[in-house]
Amino acid sequence: MPYVHDTLENLRKSSPAQTEFYQAAEEVLECLRPLFQHSPHYLDHSIIERIVEPERQIMFRICWTDDDGRVQVNKGYRIQFNSALGPYKGGLRFHPSVTSGTIKFLGFEQIFKNALTGLPIGGGKGGSDFDPKGKSDGEIMRFCQAFMSELYRHIGPHTDVPAGDIGVGGREIGYLYGQYKRLTGRYEGVLTGKGLDWGGSIGRKEATGYGAVYFAQNMLEALGKALEGKTCLVSGAGNVAIYTIEKLYEMGAKPVTCSDSRGTLHDARGIDLDLLKELKEVKRASLEAYLEQHPEATYIPAGEYPEGGHAVWRIKADAAFPCATQNELTADDAQALLDNGVYCISEGANMPSTADAVDRFLEAKIAYGPGKAANAGGVATSQLEMAQNSSMEQWPLEKVDEKLKEIMANIHRQCADTAEEFGEPTNLVLGANIAGFRKVADAMIDQGVV
Numbered sequence: 401m402p403y404v405h406d407t408l409e410n411l412r413k414s415s416p417a418q419t420e421f422y423q424a425a426e427e428v429l430e431c432l433r434p435l436f437q438h439s440p441h442y443l444d445h446s447i448i449e450r451i452v453e454p455e456r457q458i459m460f461r462i463c464w465t466d467d468d469g470r471v472q473v474n475k476g477y478r479i480q481f482n483s484a485l486g487p488y489k490g491g492l493r494f495h496p497s498v499t500s501g502t503i504k505f506l507g508f509e510q511i512f513k514n515a516l517t518g519l520p521i522g523g524g525k526g527g528s529d530f531d532p533k534g535k536s537d538g539e540i541m542r543f544c545q546a547f548m549s550e551l552y553r554h555i556g557p558h559t560d561v562p563a564g565d566i567g568v569g570g571r572e573i574g575y576l577y578g579q580y581k582r583l584t585g586r587y588e589g590v591l592t593g594k595g596l597d598w599g600g601s602i603g604r605k606e607a608t609g610y611g612a613v614y615f616a617q618n619m620l621e622a623l624g625k626a627l628e629g630k631t632c633l634v635s636g637a638g639n640v641a642i643y644t645i646e647k648l649y650e651m652g653a654k655p656v657t658c659s660d661s662r663g664t665l666h667d668a669r670g671i672d673l674d675l676l677k678e679l680k681e682v683k684r685a686s687l688e689a690y691l692e693q694h695p696e697a698t699y700i701p702a703g704e705y706p707e708g709g710h711a712v713w714r715i716k717a718d719a720a721f722p723c724a725t726q727n728e729l730t731a732d733d734a735q736a737l738l739d740n741g742v743y744c745i746s747e748g749a750n751m752p753s754t755a756d757a758v759d760r761f762l763e764a765k766i767a768y769g770p771g772k773a774a775n776a777g778g779v780a781t782s783q784l785e786m787a788q789n790s791s792m793e794q795w796p797l798e799k800v801d802e803k804l805k806e807i808m809a810n811i812h813r814q815c816a817d818t819a820e821e822f823g824e825p826t827n828l829v830l831g832a833n834i835a836g837f838r839k840v841a842d843a844m845i846d847q848g849v850v
C-alpha cells in the first residue's frame with residue numbers, strides 16, 4: 401500500500417529525531433492497511449497525511465527561581481494534535497527526559513485513545529523537561545506558576561483541557577490551577593485532576609489504574625477466566641501503579657511487584673499497599689525504604705539485567721500491568737513473561753512495550769490490551785470531571801465508577817468486534833487502532849478540509 405509507506409517515509413524525513421513518535425505512528429498506520437483496502441475513501445481524503453500532522457505545537461521558555469535564588473530555565477510544550485471529536489484533552493508530563501518528540505508521540509496516541517472512550521474529546525498533550533525530583537514544595541509551586549504563565553493563553557474549558565501525567569499529580573494541578581485563576585480571573589474547568597473540594601471528580605485519581613484492571617477483567621471474561629486468585633506483576637510506583645494494585649486486591653488478585661526508576665520490589669505475600677501509598681504519595685521516598693518494614697521482601701536495583709531487561713518481568717505470574725513509562729518492556733522481557741506463563745497483559749502506561757515486544761504478544765495470541773485502550777479510563781474520567789464542572793455538580797463515587805466500568809467494557813467490545821471484523825479476533829492492537837481511527841477520520845471528513 402503506497403500511501404502508508406510514503407507517509408511513513410515522509411515522517412521519517414520530517415521528524416528525524418522523533419523515534420517514539422515514529423514508533424507510535426508506524427504501529428497505527430500499519431494496522432490501518434486492511435481498513436484502506438475495505439474503505440479506500442479515507443485515502444482520497446488524505447486522512448493519514450493530515451492525522452499525523454499536529455494542528456498546532458506550542459514551545460515556550462519557562463524561567464523560575466530556585467530556593468538559592470538562582471534563575472532556572474526549562475522548556476515547555478503543548479501539542480494540540482487533533483480536535484475533530486472535541487476540545488484537545490491530554491495530560492502534562494514533567495520529567496527530564498521530555499522532548500518535543502515525547503510530547504508528540506503521547507499526543508498522537510491520545511487522539512485514538514480519546515476516540516475509543518466514545519466521549520467528545522480531541523487529542524492533546526504537554527509537559528516540560530523540568531525534573532520535580534528533589535525539589536522543594538516552593539520550587540514546584542514557582543515552576544508550575546511560571547509554566548502556566550505562558551500556557552494559560554492557549555487553553556480553556558472549551559478549547560484545550562490539560563491534566564496530569566508523569567510528575568504531575570494533585571499538588572501540581574493545584575498550583576497550575578491557582579495561577580490560571582490569578583491570570584484570568586476565571587474559576588472554570590480548564591484542568592482535570594483537581595482537588596475534590598475545588599472542582600475535581602471523585603474517582604479521577606484512581607481511574608487510570610482501576611480502568612486498566614477492568615480492561616484486564618474484560619479480556620479474561622472473554623476467555624472464560626477471572627482475575628480472582630491470580631498473581632500479578634505491576635511496574636511503576638506512581639499514580640497508575642498504585643491504583644492498579646488497589647483494584648487488583650479488590651478483585652481478589654495478588655499483586656507481588658512494583659518498581660521505580662531505581663529498582664524493582666518483589667513481595668511474594670503481596671505488596672503492602674498502605675505502606676506503598678505512604679512512601680510514594682506522602683514521603684515521596686524510594687522503594688528501598690519498603691524493606692525497613694518488610695525485610696522479607698526483595699529489592700532488585702535497576703540495571704541487574706545487562707541486556708536492558710527489567711527484573712519486574714522475570715517473576716512467575718499470571719498477569720502483568722506495565723504502569724511506568726514508554727518502552728519499559730523489551731522483546732526479551734516479553735519472552736520472559738511468556739516463558740513464565742503470563743497470559744494477560746493490560747497496559748496502564750502509554751506505549752510501555754517496544755514494537756518487538758508487542759509482536760511477541762500478538763504471535764503468542766495471549767490477552768494483550770494496548771495502552772491506548774487499557775489506560776483510557778483516566779482520560780474518560782477526566783471528561784466526566786468536565787461534565788460535572790459544566791453542570792456545577794459533583795457525582796458520587798458509585799456513579800463515576802459505574803460509568804468507568806461501562807466505558808472500559810465498551811472500549812473492550814469495540815476493540816474485540818473490530819479485530820473480529822478484520823479477521824484477527826485476538827488482535828486488540830489492530831482493533832483499537834482501526835476503531836479509534838475510523839471515528840476521528842469520519843469526523844474529519846464531515847468537517848471538511850480544515
Ligand SMILES: NC(=O)C1=CN([C@@H]2O[C@H](COP(=O)(O)OP(=O)(O)OC[C@H]3O[C@@H](n4cnc5c(N)ncnc54)[C@H](OP(=O)(O)O)[C@@H]3O)[C@@H](O)[C@H]2O)C=CC1
Pocket residue numbers: 564565566567568569608636637638639640641659660661662723724725726748749750775776778779
Ligand atoms: N496519570 C494518568 O492518569 C495517566 C497516566 N498514563 C501513563 O501511565 C504511566 C505512569 O504515569 P503516572 O503513574 O501518572 O506517573 P507518576 O509520575 O505518578 O509515576 C510514574 C512511575 O513510573 C516510574 N518511571 C517513570 N519514568 C521511568 C523510567 N524512565 N524508568 C523507570 N521508571 C520510571 C516512576 O519512578 P520514579 O519515581 O523513580 O521516577 C514512577 O514510579 C505513564 O506512561 C503515563 O503516560 C496513562 C493514562 C493516564
Ligand SMILES: O=C(O)CCC(=O)C(=O)O
Pocket residue numbers: 489490491492510513561562563564565592750775776778779780782
Ligand atoms: O486525563 C487526561 O486528560 C489525560 C490523561 C493522560 O494523559 C493519558 O491518558 O495519557
